[in-house]
Amino acid sequence: MKKIQFADQKQEFNKRPSKIGRRSLSRSISQSSTDSYSSAASYTDSSDDETSPRDKQQKNSKGNGDFCIKNIKQADFGRREIEIAEQEMPALMALRKRAQGEKPLAGAKVVGCTHITAQTAVLMETLSALGAQCRWAACNIYSTQNEVAAALAEGGFSVFAWKGESEDDFWWCIDRCVNVEGWQPNMILDDGGDLTHWIYKKYPNMFKKIKGIVEESVTGVHRLYQLSKAGKLCVPAMNVNDSVTKQKFDNLYCCRESILDGLKRTTDVMFGGKQVVVCGYGEVGKGCCAALKAMGSIVYVTEIDPICALQACMDGFRLVKLNEVIRQVDIVITCTGNKNVVVREYLDRMKNGCIVCNMGHSNTEIDVASLRTPELTWERVRSQVDHVIWPDGKRIVLLAEGRLLNLSCSTVPTFVLSITATTQALALIELYNAPEGRYKQDVYLLPKKMDNTNTESCQATEMNNNLVWFLSSHQARK
Numbered sequence: 001m002k003k004i005q006f007a008d009q010k011q012e013f014n015k016r017p018s019k020i021g022r023r024s025l026s027r028s029i030s031q032s033s034t035d036s037y038s039s040a041a042s043y044t045d046s047s048d049d050e051t052s053p054r055d056k057q058q059k060n061s062k063g064n065g066d067f068c069i070k071n072i073k074q075a076d077f078g079r080r081e082i083e084i085a086e087q088e089m090p091a092l093m094a095l096r097k098r099a100q101g102e103k104p105l106a107g108a109k110v111v112g113c114t115h116i117t118a119q120t121a122v123l124m125e126t127l128s129a130l131g132a133q134c135r136w137a138a139c140n141i142y143s144t145q146n147e148v149a150a151a152l153a154e155g156g157f158s159v160f161a162w163k164g165e166s167e168d169d170f171w172w173c174i175d176r177c178v179n180v181e182g183w184q185p186n187m188i189l190d191d192g193g194d195l196t197h198w199i200y201k202k203y204p205n206m207f208k209k210i211k212g213i214v215e216e217s218v219t220g221v222h223r224l225y226q227l228s229k230a231g232k233l234c235v236p237a238m239n240v241n242d243s244v245t246k247q248k249f250d251n252l253y254c255c256r257e258s259i260l261d262g263l264k265r266t267t268d269v270m271f272g273g274k275q276v277v278v279c280g281y282g283e284v285g286k287g288c289c290a291a292l293k294a295m296g297s298i299v300y301v302t303e304i305d306p307i308c309a310l311q312a313c314m315d316g317f318r319l320v321k322l323n324e325v326i327r328q329v330d331i332v333i334t335c336t337g338n339k340n341v342v343v344r345e346y347l348d349r350m351k352n353g354c355i356v357c358n359m360g361h362s363n364t365e366i367d368v369a370s371l372r373t374p375e376l377t378w379e380r381v382r383s384q385v386d387h388v389i390w391p392d393g394k395r396i397v398l399l400a401e402g403r404l405l406n407l408s409c410s411t412v413p414t415f416v417l418s419i420t421a422t423t424q425a426l427a428l429i430e431l432y433n434a435p436e437g438r439y440k441q442d443v444y445l446l447p448k449k450m451d452n453t454n455t456e457s458c459q460a461t462e463m464n465n466n467l468v469w470f471l472s473s474h475q476a477r478k
Contacts, residue, residue, distance in 0.1 A: 109185045137160045144165075269330075329350075352396075
């Protein structure tokens, strides 16, 4: 009997790890949200083609090449995903249907930096239907759904993003969105503050024509408040993160469902009987704790805010200090929005096999940089899952390199994102159409009237009288 040789397969197998050499595994840890997200829902994997999108010349079917994505041939798959998302985004689709005739964003040039997913694509196409021109980059290196980016590029959008960007790629993509001849943005839609930071750092003169900033995440909002406190905020900014619809729906219910999805997809862990510590009991922490408790986990909570701590206690969770339980817990989840919540000291004391992940926007909550030392070995298990091995053989399971778990390793509920996306669109309309002097160079919360409008529009496919009033009032002011 002859021995069969699979030479081609062996050669192909040996080629695959070479992609890791192209991207450095040790990326600098900063407050940027380059280090946050990805979507495991993407059918296309960045390992399919080792050629950097920056080295490719791609054009869509109309001959337009003002984009940089992984593979334009995936556009049909992305279009199907977008169509599915539209069915679960009634508020945004209702806004599009009602307002596209009036074009409240006519003349708006929106530069955006968010997660590029099917849900974001529905938002971008809605903004376009309302009259805006859009250029877009991803707010982190792992969240982009490549096929959705392809569908957007095929549809004529200038998109610069792909799953698995390096940090250099990340900033290059943002710069390509902003620095283009014959086009200058007058509105910013940001998630994490990196786009705003880049314009402020590289192109400060652009703020002379920018009418406002809409910021979604707690990290980005904190950065805006820092600029405002220092007297360096040049334009009005709308804090979408603290709107009622974002806090009470997206942050809570989105995380309540997606935390389990992310953990299951990456580790296949059984939750019943597991000891879990959740760092932070804000809306994200509340959602995570509720989901894990319902699955039979023993949940501990760390919290420094006295009100949130009392809420955790009243909800039946045991309040602890992290150092009290770090040796015994099976899963550690951070969701504070702070930095250095889980430092090397805690990582050294964790039990063998402990799962460590982050549900906050930035990767700075877990001190991943301290794990990149010669005495520790990193072992890739699967996409977004690493073993970090100590000299004595102990290992922890680190998910998404400390970046946001749900968008890095799974997906998020589309319906909830409809609420947030509609809030963003309404905030853009408000800032763009506001008469001069209404908003000063400061950070504002979304007007209550619009918050209520968004919530009510999710309850039916037709817009209610509040939105009719809102749009007609803008028409009257023009």
